[in-house]
Amino acid sequence: MATAERTKQAISSGMLKAVTDENGDEIRYSLQKSPRRGRLIRQIQGNQFEEITTFSQAELEAGNIYYEHQMPEEPFWVVRDSLQLQSSSPSLPAVLLPITVSFSAADHNVSSQLWKNKGLDVVQGQSKVIDRSRLDASNLLASLAEAERSTQDVLFKVKEFPTHGRLTLAGVDITQDAPYFHQEDVDTDALEYQHDDSGAPSDSFSFRAWLNPHGRGPSSPPQSALVMEEIFRLNVRPRDSSAPxxxxxxxxxxxxxxxxxxxxxxxxxxxxxxxxxxxxxxxxxxxxxxxxxxxxxxxxxxxxxxxxxxxxxxxxxxxxxxxxxxxxxxxxxxxxxxxxxxxxxxxxxAHTLMLTKPQEIFVLQGDDQTPITESMLRASTGGPIEEEVLYKIASTPKYAALMVDRQTTHAFTQKQINEGRVSVRFVTSTSPRDSIPFLARSRAANVSSVLNITVKPLAKIAKDPLLPRGATVLVDGQLLDATPLANKAKTLPTFTVIQKPKSARFVRMKGQGEGEPVNTFTQKDLDDGLVALEILNNTGKQADADAKDEARLLLKAHGVPPAECVLPFTTAPYSPTGVYGARVIKTPTLPDKKGAPPRRPYGPGQTTASPNSGSRKTPVVSRRGNLWSILVPILIILLLLILAAVLAFYLVRRNKTGKHNVQTVATKPKNGDVSQETFRKTDPANNIPMSSIDGKEADPELLQHCRTTNPALKKNQYWV
Structure with a gap:
């Protein structure tokens, strides 16, 4: 099949024909290999077409199946194409339909055989350049072998000049004596048409184009040369016919x-x-x-x-x-x-971008993500209308990940931060911190910085407790407590000492290895009282002054990133009456005032501060002292109680044995119990006055009935 460029060519039954298959059904064709320089289309109605991959023999015979050539970007003269079809009959082989597209093919639908000949619109009385987009005969060069193209030029000769204007080449009129110009002149915008301001609505000029040896002056084409003869049309529009x-x-x-x-x-x-x-x-x-x-x-x-x-x-x-x-x-x-x-x-x-120094971002152990807020990270251009600021991660983080809407990202904006959509999380459980370099960029400025992310321990840590020098204190929940982490991670947390304090050391209590230094212990060890902190004695010049110190520990638990714990504390000389932020289980040796041998009190004699007394400024008052400072006040109190009891007994005895004027009760209490009063006072009118008896005047007979000694009283008997 042969066709011209930019055309639709019908595929006739003379090119491709089959009647029926073995079963008597109509033959259908399917496209196995598409054409490279066009497409297979079907006419729907009128000027409407659609691209297809299958069609029937009946559609082909009705003249509805076409090959449409599509122009490439590079000029050509002749090009080959093909399409491969497979019929519905298994006994028929695949059909290869060759297609030749050529500018030399005659077609009434093609107005020009040049690569471009589009004509020109010009305003009445004005001039306009005829450029390569309007006139291009480069396809004549494409008819040669590629090695020969550089030796030839495309030469134009004007046969009929414009009627209502003139052609100029680099400002000089093209005349009958020199009617030539080259494709190179068109390519450099040197060819121009100048209208003569007449009222004619159109104009044109005709020309011939052929290949001429490069560097040789214009000459007639040889007899066998390929010569194109065409008309370039000019459309003239009236001046001021439209607004800009x-x-x-x-x-x-x-x-x-x-x-x-x-x-x-x-x-x-x-x-x-x-x-x-x-x-x-x-x-x-x-x-x-x-x-x-x-x-x-x-x-x-x-x-x-x-x-x-x-x-x-x-x-x-x-x-x-x-x-x-x-x-x-x-x-x-x-x-x-x-x-x-x-x-x-x-x-x-803005030519500057102001970045507030990024705060260190703390991610709590066990948290899935931590939002990055505007107070943590903010960049501003400083104008009345803030420009959008884009943050771009300079290098991939090792242990953490930045997210927007819970999706990992390498870029985010200040607006997304302000909306609370940016967060950070640790994706590996091997490091307690990470550093993420980034570049903040506005439309015209940028600034770089680093975002530091640190894991915050999920534990209770004492805040600068006061500890006595030379003593040993118990490391329990009062100093360190990772119970919250244990509850969240459902596993046993472990402390590892990564920086030992200068004035103390962690030691094991109880069992094997008691008193030996320890660098790793668990929360269970703390709960069981197996870890203590031994405070060293300072014998230097600052022995009487308070000193700051700290211990750094790495808190680990399965499935969560580790966190660095800092236990700061202050050491001071030991005092028996001091208030300390931990339970003292061993005190230092104390010298006597008069130079007696030193003594070391231990154990129960010690009192400690309340669990909440981690600070020296707000202790809970409790008295400490040695054994004697406790026993002496107790003995004094006991002695006073004994004296008070003796005095009370004496007063009661005296009241019971004094003179009473009472009357006996007629009945005797049962079993010696006194359920009611056994005596009552007599009426003063019935009192018998007592009188002293003089020994000389006493009746001898009366005296023999009087007793000179008091007989012993039996139980519940009283003198009346």
């Missing part, structure tokens, strides 16, 4: 703060076929408030300029250094028509 049209797609001019930006055709470009660029004028109705328009040749402020000024880059905007936004309102006119006002917005880009 603004075709700029970008009506936002962005200028760096304090700088100058040229207004190019990207921002201000018009189309007016019947006016020249110097006739199209821009008039500024409202000037921008954040700068001014100037002519770059004079540096003077301007209010009007032409499209020619824009094309020559003679108009620029000068920023006044502020960060405020502005706009320019203008109209376009060709002298006869005026457009409605347009607006060109002027945005100022």
């Amino acid at each position: 049209e603004l075709v700029s797609l970008d009506l936002l001019l962005e200028v760096l703060q304090g700088s100058t930006e040229v207004l190019s055709k990207q921002y201000l470009n018009t189309i007016d076929e019947d006016s020249t660029p110097d006739e199209v004028r821009f008039k500024v109705l409202k000037s921008p408030t954040n700068g001014q328009l100037v002519n770059t040749d004079t540096n003077q402020q301007i209010k009007e300029f032409t499209q020619e000024d824009i094309n020559a880059e003679r108009v620029a905007f000068v920023s006044d250094g502020s960060l405020s936004q502005g706009f320019m309102e203008f109209t376009v006119s060709d002298g006869k028509h005026h457009t409605t006002p347009y607006t060109l917005h002027v945005g100022i880009l």
Whole structure:
């Protein structure tokens, strides 16, 4: 099949025909290999087509199946193509249909055999360049072997000149005496048509084109040469027939703060076929408030300029250094028509980006993620309207990951931070910290920094407790407690000493290895009281002063990242009455005041501060002392109690054995119990006065009935 370029060629039954298959069914074809320089299409109706991969023999015979050639980017003269089809009958082999596309093929639908011959629209009385997009005969060179193309040029000869204008070559008229020009002249925009301002609506010129040896003057083509003869048509439009049209797609001019930006055709470009660029004028109705328009040749402020000024880059905007936004309102006119006002917005880009020093971000052990807030990370351009700031991770983190909406990312914006959508988490459980370098970037500025991320221990740690020198204190929940981590991780946490304190050491208590230094212990060891902190005695010049110290430990648990714990504490000389932030289980040796041998009190004699007394400033009061300081007050109290008991007994005895004037009770209490009063006072009127008896006047007979001694009283007997 042979066809011309840019055409649709029907595939006839003479090229491809089969009646029925073995079963008597109609043959159908399917496309096995598509053409490389075109496509297989089916006519639906009229001028409507669709691309297909299968069709029937009936559709082919009806003339509805076409091959459509598609023009490549590079010129050619003859090109080969093909399509491979497979029929529905298994007994028939695949069919290969060769296709030849050539500019030499005659076709009434093709107006030109050149690569391009599109004609030209020109305004009455004006000139216009005939460029390569309108006239191109490069396909003549493509008819040669590639090695021969560099030795030939495409030569044009004007046969009939324009009736209502003239052709010029580099400003010089093309005449009957020298009617030649080359394709190279067209490629360099040297060929131009100038209309004579007559009222004719159209014009044209005819020419012949052939290949001429490179470097040789114009000569007639040889008899066997390939010669194309065609007409170039010119359409003349009346002047001022239409208003200028603004075709700029970008009506936002962005200028760096304090700088100058040229207004190019990207921002201000018009189309007016019947006016020249110097006739199209821009008039500024409202000037921008954040700068001014100037002519770059004079540096003077301007209010009007032409499209020619824009094309020559003679108009620029000068920023006044502020960060405020502005706009320019203008109209376009060709002298006869005026457009409605347009607006060109002027945005100022900050030349600096201010980054607040990023805070260290702490991720609590066991937490799935930690939000990054604006207070942790913020960059600003400082203007009334903040530019969008983009953060880009410079290198992939080793242990942590940054996320947006819980999805790992390598870039995020300040807006996403402000909306609470950015977070961080540790993805590996091998390090307690990570550093992430990043670049913060606005439209015109950037700044780099590092985001430090640290695991925060999920444990209770005493805050600078006071500990006595020379003593041993128990390391329990009062100093370290990782129970919250154990509850969350459902596993046993482990402490590992990574930096020993200068004035103390961790030792094991009870069992094998008691008193030996220990560098690793578990939360269970703390709960069982198996770990103590032995405070060394300071014998230097500062022995009587308080000293700061700390221990650093790594807290680990399965499935969570490790965290570094810092246990700060203060050491001071031991005092029996001191208040300390831990339970003292062993005290240092104390010298006697009078030089007696030193004594070491142990164990129960010690009292400790309350579990909440980790600070020296707010202790819970409790008295400590040695054995004697406790026993002496107790003995004194016991002695006073004994004296009080003796005195009370004496007073009670005295009251019971005194003189009473009572009357005996008639009945005797049962079993010696006194359920009611056994005596009562007598009426004073019935009292018998007592009188002393003189021995001389006593009756002898009476005296013999009186007792001289008191007989012993039995139980519950009283004198009356």
